[in-house]
Amino acid sequence: MKKLNALTLILATIFVTSCFEDGDDIPVTTRDINDFVWSGMNEKYLYKDNISDLSDNRFSGNAEYSSYLNDFDSPFELFESLIYERETVDRFSWIVDNYLALEQLFTGNTVTNAMEYSIYDSPNSTTDAYGVIRLVLPNGPADNNNLKRGDVFYAVDGVGITNDNYRTLLSQDTYTLNLGFYNDKGTIETTDDSIDPTGENITLTKTLYTEDPIFKTEIFNIGGENVGYLMYNGFTAGSETELNAVFSDFKSNNIQHLVLDLRYNPGGSVNVERFLASMVTGQYTGELFQKLIYNSTSQGDNIDYNFANKLDNGASINSLGLDKLYVLATGRSASASEGLINGLEPYLDNIIQIGTTTVGKTQASITLYDSPNFGRTGANSNHTYAMQPLVAIGVNKNNVSVPGTGLPPSFNYEYIENPFNFGVLGDVDEPMLALALADIENSTGKVSEIKSKSTQSFKLLMDSNDLNPYEGGMIID
Numbered sequence: 001m002k003k004l005n006a007l008t009l010i011l012a013t014i015f016v017t018s019c020f021e022d023g024d025d026i027p028v029t030t031r032d033i034n035d036f037v038w039s040g041m042n043e044k045y046l047y048k049d050n051i052s053d054l055s056d057n058r059f060s061g062n063a064e065y066s067s068y069l070n071d072f073d074s075p076f077e078l079f080e081s082l083i084y085e086r087e088t089v090d091r092f093s094w095i096v097d098n099y100l101a102l103e104q105l106f107t108g109n110t111v112t113n114a115m116e117y118s119i120y121d122s123p124n125s126t127t128d129a130y131g132v133i134r135l136v137l138p139n140g141p142a143d144n145n146n147l148k149r150g151d152v153f154y155a156v157d158g159v160g161i162t163n164d165n166y167r168t169l170l171s172q173d174t175y176t177l178n179l180g181f182y183n184d185k186g187t188i189e190t191t192d193d194s195i196d197p198t199g200e201n202i203t204l205t206k207t208l209y210t211e212d213p214i215f216k217t218e219i220f221n222i223g224g225e226n227v228g229y230l231m232y233n234g235f236t237a238g239s240e241t242e243l244n245a246v247f248s249d250f251k252s253n254n255i256q257h258l259v260l261d262l263r264y265n266p267g268g269s270v271n272v273e274r275f276l277a278s279m280v281t282g283q284y285t286g287e288l289f290q291k292l293i294y295n296s297t298s299q300g301d302n303i304d305y306n307f308a309n310k311l312d313n314g315a316s317i318n319s320l321g322l323d324k325l326y327v328l329a330t331g332r333s334a335s336a337s338e339g340l341i342n343g344l345e346p347y348l349d350n351i352i353q354i355g356t357t358t359v360g361k362t363q364a365s366i367t368l369y370d371s372p373n374f375g376r377t378g379a380n381s382n383h384t385y386a387m388q389p390l391v392a393i394g395v396n397k398n399n400v401s402v403p404g405t406g407l408p409p410s411f412n413y414e415y416i417e418n419p420f421n422f423g424v425l426g427d428v429d430e431p432m433l434a435l436a437l438a439d440i441e442n443s444t445g446k447v448s449e450i451k452s453k454s455t456q457s458f459k460l461l462m463d464s465n466d467l468n469p470y471e472g473g474m475i476i477d
Contacts, residue, residue: 023031028382033070034078036370036380037095037387044374045093046390047084048295048361054082056297076387089404090390092361092473099369099379099386106237106475110468112175113204114140114211115147116264118419119166121459122154123182123193129161129461130154130180130195131170132419135233135264137211141204147177150422154180154195161251164314166462184418190457213239213268216261216426217246219253223441226254228320229433231261231425232276235268235336237477238310240275247279247318248286259326259436261425263355263417266465267335269430270364270394271477274305275317277344282319285309290343292364292392292476303392303476305343323349326436329407330417332465334359335474339394346397354413360406364474389415394474413439416454 015031041054048054059065072078079095080086096102114137122128133151136142153162155178156169169175179200185192213234220227228250232243250258258280270292277289284307294301309317325348327341338358345351368387369379379386380425395401409415415432423430428437431450 015052028380030072030074031066031069032380033075033370033383033385034072036385037070037075037078038082040368040374040387041079041082041389044295044298044366044368044389044391045089046295046320046392047081048297050084051082057143058117067144079387089433090363092363093365093387093389095385095387098384099367100384102386102388105119107210109210111206111209112140113142113206114209115142116464117153118460118464119161119462120419121163121193121329121461123190127162127194129163129166130175131161131166132422134417134419134422135215135425137215140209141207145202145204147202149425150194150419151396152180152182152419153177154197162459167467171467174203176201176203179420206367211236212241212242213265217249218426219250219255220428220437222257222437225256225440227257227259227440228253228255229259229261229426231263233265235265235270235271235272235276235475236474237272240272241281241313241315241334243272243276244311244315244318249321251318255320257324257326257440258320258322259328259329259433261433262333262337262340262430263328263330264332264334264465265334265337267337267339267361267473267475268476269475270305270336270339271312273336273340273343273474275308277340278307278309278317279319280322280325281307281347282309282317284347287347288397290339290394290396292394294392298391312415325351326439327351327353327355328355328432328436329358329409330355331357331359331406332463335361335364339406340473341407342394342400342402345400351410352413352436352439353407353409354432355409355415355417357400357406357408359406360402361474362393362395362401362404364392364394364476365389366391366476388473392476414454415451418453419458421453442444 004321076095083093084090115133116135117131119129119131122130133147133321134149136147136149156175179198180195181198183194183196213232213236216231217235218229227363230246274289285430287307288304292303311317339353365388368374369376372380393401413436435447435450
């Protein structure tokens with residue numbers, strides 16, 4: 001059974017409790033939206049064959065389908081019932097009731113303080129917590145208030161952070177961070193360690209902010225060889241032109257090594273991913289970089305992404321022709337970040353991944369609207385529900401996908417960021433970058449020294465990305 005919009009006429013007299021109205025006061029029932037949810041998932045969902053309720057012959061006729069739709073009180077409830085193994089396999093499909101906000105997110109426009117942070121258990125406490133800022137974006141509220149990477153906060157609005165309240169405190173549009181510092185009392189013992197106030201308080205108000213995913217670029221000379229560094233925080237559609245300009249600069253400076261920093265990159269456009277892979281290489285134009293495989297009834301939608309020598313606007317790609325790449329990655333590197341590594345792996349002689357194991361998201365998603373072909377054009381104007389289900393799985397030219405457990409760091413290049421030894425991003429002494437530079441310099445002594453400062457003694461409770469679950473992904477343009 002394909003899309004059952006014809007049932008709308010047959011079921012028009014059947015109402016369930018919730019109604020939504022547009023500016024013309026035309027009601028749309030929950031059942032109507034449930035029809036969109038089931039139809040879209042039946043046609044597009046990657047794991048359709050694993051969900052019996054999505055089978056094409058699931059319903060004997062309109063009456064049974066009508067009864068099924070009316071069993072769900074909300075589109076969210078129906079959508080969730082159709083997800084395959086939410087905890088282990090499909091952790092990433094979602095539905096929203098406001099696709100206008102979703103579209104803003106995909107363009108990099110979000111209401112935010114323009115900073116990222118991690119929340120940890122406080123020392124010698126089973127209930128208290130504290131935060132450490134790990135990324136401050138330029139010219140945003142946090143930057144304009146002189147907050148910086150490594151700053152510690154122990155309370156919000158004067159309320160001490162605990163294991164139970166940090167989400168509520170930090171989800172507000174305006175709040176005051178009460179800054180502190182980690183006090184080790186000058187000893188190696190940890191039993192008396194504490195988070196103490198500095199007396200400084202910073203009030204932040206979230207604003208609409210457009211992030212430039214190219215956070216930092218640098219060129220270093222290490223042992224007589226030029227090393228390019230790029231911190232790229234999101235495969236944002238449209239950023240390929242600026243990326244190409246960065247690689248033009250790298251190329252004119254005869255870059256011989258590249259350190260690609262994806263440690264906080266949650267993913268984004270598959271097409272941009274392909275262009276970046278082409279900039280790193282250049283010697284594989286026309287060859288298969290990655291392919292997306294759809295569900296069994298949508299095999300005609302399968303897409304091949306080949307290495308390119310031109311952007312979509314016709315501009316020639318600036319390629320470095322490298323056969324070795326350093327990638328900085330963590331448990332916040334996902335989707336297109338992982339796809340880039342996986343897609344390059346069959347081609348490059350060596351990819352050295354420094355950091356921790358990545359998220360493990362092998363699948364791509366697409367936005368489905370309530371329209372005849374699930375596209376944006378012709379979307380039902382009576383509501384703003386949209387779905388972002390997984391619809392395809394990405395594999396490299398050898399048909400290998402990113403494992404659900406993530407991509408582990410290269411042997412002997414494991415490094416866990418220490419919140420009290422973060423360093424300055426893009427600086428030669430920042431630990432993860434320093435590991436790559438030490439390897440380029442062939443200094444095993446420096447590698448050992450840097451790794452000795454990694455730590456697992458701080459228990460991570462939450463990352464600010466957890467408050468933005470729709471960010472990133474592997475998005476099909």
